[in-house]
Amino acid sequence: MTTASTLTPIxxxxxxxPSDLILVTGAGGFIGAAVVEALLDLGFxxxxxxxxxxxxASKLRRRLSQHSRGVNVxxxxxxxxxxxxxxxxxxxxxxxxxxxAGRGEKSYPDAFLNSVVTTRNLLEALVSTGFLRRxxxxxxxxxxxxRGSRDTTLDESCPMESHPELRGEAYTFAKVNQDKLVLEYAxxxxxxxxxxxxxxxxxxxxxxxxxxxxxxxFGRFLHFGGPNPIPLTYLNNCADAIVLAGLxxxxxxxxxxxxxxxxxxxxxxxxxxxxxxxxxKSIYVPHAIAYLFCWCWELFSDWSDRELPPVFNRRRWHxxxxxxxxxxxxxxxxxxxxxxxxxxxxxxxxxDACRAENLNA
Amino acid sequence: MLKVAIIGCGKIxxxxxxxxxxxPGCRIVGVCDREPLMARQLYERxxxxxxxxxxxxxxxxxxxxxxxxxxxxxxxxxxxxxCLEAGCHVYIEKPFTLCELDARRLIELAASxxxxxxxxxxxxxxxxxxxMRHLVQQGYLGGTPVHMESFYCYEMSQSTYATALLSDPSxxxxxxxxxxxxxxxxxxxxxxxxxxxxxxxxxIVHGHISPRLRSIGEEDIIDELRVIISECDQTTAxxxxxxxxxxxxxxxxxxxxxxxxxxxxxxxxxxxxxGKKAKSYLETFVTPLSLAKQYSxxxxxxxxxxxxxxxxxxxGMKCLIERFYASIAENGDPPISYRxxxxxxxxxxxxxxxxxxxxxxxxxxxxxxxxxxxxRANLCIAGD
Ligand SMILES: NC(=O)c1ccc[n+]([C@@H]2O[C@H](COP(=O)([O-])OP(=O)(O)OC[C@H]3O[C@@H](n4cnc5c(N)ncnc54)[C@H](OP(=O)(O)O)[C@@H]3O)[C@@H](O)[C@H]2O)c1
Numbered sequence: 001m002t003t004a005s006t007l008t009p010i011x012x013x014x015x016x017x018p019s020d021l022i023l024v025t026g027a028g029g030f031i032g033a034a035v036v037e038a039l040l041d042l043g044f045x046x047x048x049x050x051x052x053x054x055x056x057a058s059k060l061r062r063r064l065s066q067h068s069r070g071v072n073v074x075x076x077x078x079x080x081x082x083x084x085x086x087x088x089x090x091x092x093x094x095x096x097x098x099x100x101a102g103r104g105e106k107s108y109p110d111a112f113l114n115s116v117v118t119t120r121n122l123l124e125a126l127v128s129t130g131f132l133r134r135x136x137x138x139x140x141x142x143x144x145x146x147r148g149s150r151d152t153t154l155d156e157s158c159p160m161e162s163h164p165e166l167r168g169e170a171y172t173f174a175k176v177n178q179d180k181l182v183l184e185y186a187x188x189x190x191x192x193x194x195x196x197x198x199x200x201x202x203x204x205x206x207x208x209x210x211x212x213x214x215x216x217x218f219g220r221f222l223h224f225g226g227p228n229p230i231p232l233t234y235l236n237n238c239a240d241a242i243v244l245a246g247l248x249x250x251x252x253x254x255x256x257x258x259x260x261x262x263x264x265x266x267x268x269x270x271x272x273x274x275x276x277x278x279x280x281k282s283i284y285v286p287h288a289i290a291y292l293f294c295w296c297w298e299l300f301s302d303w304s305d306r307e308l309p310p311v312f313n314r315r316r317w318h319x320x321x322x323x324x325x326x327x328x329x330x331x332x333x334x335x336x337x338x339x340x341x342x343x344x345x346x347x348x349x350x351x352d353a354c355r356a357e358n359l360n361a
Numbered sequence: 362m363l364k365v366a367i368i369g370c371g372k373i374x375x376x377x378x379x380x381x382x383x384x385p386g387c388r389i390v391g392v393c394d395r396e397p398l399m400a401r402q403l404y405e406r407x408x409x410x411x412x413x414x415x416x417x418x419x420x421x422x423x424x425x426x427x428x429x430x431x432x433x434x435x436x437x438x439x440x441x442x443x444c445l446e447a448g449c450h451v452y453i454e455k456p457f458t459l460c461e462l463d464a465r466r467l468i469e470l471a472a473s474x475x476x477x478x479x480x481x482x483x484x485x486x487x488x489x490x491x492x493m494r495h496l497v498q499q500g501y502l503g504g505t506p507v508h509m510e511s512f513y514c515y516e517m518s519q520s521t522y523a524t525a526l527l528s529d530p531s532x533x534x535x536x537x538x539x540x541x542x543x544x545x546x547x548x549x550x551x552x553x554x555x556x557x558x559x560x561x562x563x564x565i566v567h568g569h570i571s572p573r574l575r576s577i578g579e580e581d582i583i584d585e586l587r588v589i590i591s592e593c594d595q596t597t598a599x600x601x602x603x604x605x606x607x608x609x610x611x612x613x614x615x616x617x618x619x620x621x622x623x624x625x626x627x628x629x630x631x632x633x634x635x636g637k638k639a640k641s642y643l644e645t646f647v648t649p650l651s652l653a654k655q656y657s658x659x660x661x662x663x664x665x666x667x668x669x670x671x672x673x674x675x676x677g678m679k680c681l682i683e684r685f686y687a688s689i690a691e692n693g694d695p696p697i698s699y700r701x702x703x704x705x706x707x708x709x710x711x712x713x714x715x716x717x718x719x720x721x722x723x724x725x726x727x728x729x730x731x732x733x734x735x736x737r738a739n740l741c742i743a744g745d
Binding site for chain 2: 052053054055056079082107108109110112113114116117120165173177303304305306307309
């Protein structure tokens with residue numbers, strides 16, 4: 001199956017020349033590495049890949065070895081919590097893809113530190129360089145509140161979570177504040193930005209099932225998603241969208257949601273998963289019951305002075321388990337994005353990787 | 362109304378803000394972090410009156426009675442001095458200070474100003490730890506402890522903090538004298554220190570980097586530690602820290618001349634081990650049955666506490682804070698004796714000194730596996 005990029009570089013008038021210096025933070029991460037490869041595929045020859053961990057640096061170096069001819073790929077190791085490292089990373093860059101974030105952090109301060117403080121440090125360093133043409137902030141669907149009407153289509157016009165601290169997820173709190181900070185820098189210093197908000201990015205390298213399908217916290221898998229579409233985007237499709245958002249002349253100061261076409265419903269996804277990876281028992285929890293469960297949990301958490309942390313609550317239900325449709329219209333019409341890897345193929349690769357991991361476990 | 366402030370707005374500050382919020386008669390007048398964004402995020406999520414990025418501003422504007430220092434360990438001493446000099450009582454997160462000398466200095470400074478100090482050994486105030494202390498005080502052991510075993514394990518794979526530490530060669534934990542151990546083991550050591558009867562126990566240490574950590578290129582972080590602590594011909598203790606053993610225990614066992622006790626922090630269970638055995642063959646039936654009964658009783662106690670809404674993850678911290686504030690109000694004894702704080706620091710100093718000596722040894726001999734088998738590493742360092 002071919003995975004050739006649908007981004008045909010030469011014909012498109014991008015805001016950066018192939019030799020302009022491009023910075024990718026979180027370049028050793030799941031999506032970051034794919035963004036670097038997409039940029040190289042597109043003919044960009046001057047990249048600075050910022051990674052934190054030594055292991056990520058070596059992994060990325062190995063992965064990029066086949067691209068090394070005629071390109072200048074600098075792998076810079078550092079920590080965005082250090083202003084000095086941010087200054088090193090920012091020197092001379094014209095486009096920044098900012099993917100580094102505290103993903104998977106359970107504590108609010110840790111998630112905040114690695115998503116918001118890091119972003120502030122980077123922006124501070126960038127505003128003083130004077131070269132910056134675009135700052136691509138990789139955000140997430142989790143910043144949306146989705147608490148409006150009963151049957152919603154989630155698109156870029158939807159409001160952000162107004163009280164992310166009440167969502168029970170450190171990640172959401174951090175990402176909402178990260179987006180706000182970028183907007184603040186755009187207003188105050190005129191930083192040219194794009195906010196890219198992917199749904200659940202899947203593919204080999206990120207195997208855990210999306211929480212939108214359900215949870216296995218209580219020993220038996222509780223299937224909350226049911227007929228809901230799951231906002232999946234395959235790794236390379238998402239990387240293409242992020243790359244385009246950084247280069248397209250019409251993307252400035254815009255928000256783009258990233259989700260693939262033909263996404264499966266939660267039920268279809270779960271059925272395929274059980275069939276392709278491993279069979280297991282699950283209990284379907286209808287939407288109304290899931291809502292009630294979240295509400296009761298929230299009430300008990302309040303009543304008991306947080307004996308149970310408020311990880312299930314009504315805000316989370318709205319964002320995760322309410323029936324919602326997703327739109328990628330803006331991505332397609334404004335940026336001309338098309339899906340490189342079909343959903344069927346993406347799922348096949350994903351399930352293959354899950355099965356391999358399952359066998360190794 | 363007691364006015365409280367928090368300095369250092371990282372992960373543990375969340376627990377402090379939450380537990381302080383559960384207590385009547387106090388309010389958080391300010392939180393402070395060198396990084397203004399961190400101070401702000403705590404301020405936004407909890408009922409806090411103001412946030413600051415400068416300690417002196419916090420002290421001047423908030424005028425707190427008590428300050429909780431929850432910043433990174435190397436800053437504890439300096440910040441505590443500033444707070445004590447400003448006339449505040451101070452709660453310092455573990456590890457109290459980086460060394461025994463600093464601990465002593467702080468205690469002297471507090472005493473000279475009529476102020477109170479406590480260390481964040483909150484595990485010792487969990488429900489189960491209090492039940493254990495009560496039994497020991499009532500003489501259940503039948504005399505001075507003969508032997509203790511303290512397990513304090515750490516699952517690296519479960520912790521994003523450990524991931525950050527392992528992936529970052531310049532992580533602040535690496536600059537602590539005892540590195541990862543310095544930031545973690547004081548809970549397990551303090552449990553032993555509480556029941557030691559003399560002030561100069563000898564300490565023998567074995568530490569190594571686990572094969573798992575070595576396999577990912579880690580050469581600095583010791584994650585397997587075994588310690589033997591002994592008081593000349595009296596009480597002895599083993600301390601185990603492990604990132605690899607499973608289950609990852611947080612357990613304390615204490616044996617006296619008559620009976621013993623096993624406390625499991627994770628399960629919140631306390632099991633009595635009667636010294637007297639059942640007759641002959643009966644031991645195989647009666648004792649397991651009695652253990653089953655005890656475990657059931659522990660479940661019932663936990664359920665009751667849960668229903669009474671006092672079974673939060675950090676309810677030990679709430680109790681410690683409550684007792685600390687009470688000791689301030691009544692000018693009574695602090696909840697953790699200063700002797701115990703100093704002894705914990707002393708044992709930790711001895712551990713890290715030996716680990717450093719071990720490292721020097723292995724560098725000199727070029728043998729990364731140089732272990733306490735070598736006479737030098739086996740040297741028993743008295744804790745004075
Ligand atoms: N995966 C998804 O489904 C998804 C969905 C929506 C949005 N996103 C967003 O996409 C971006 C990338 O996500 P991902 O899935 O690729 O996550 P990831 O694999 O965890 O990558 C994030 C990277 O950030 C780096 N990082 C964290 N803290 C840092 C710091 N203080 N200094 C420097 N680097 C730091 C980490 O570097 P080291 O590995 O070197 O430590 C890590 O590689 C994130 O902003 C995330 O919020 C992801």
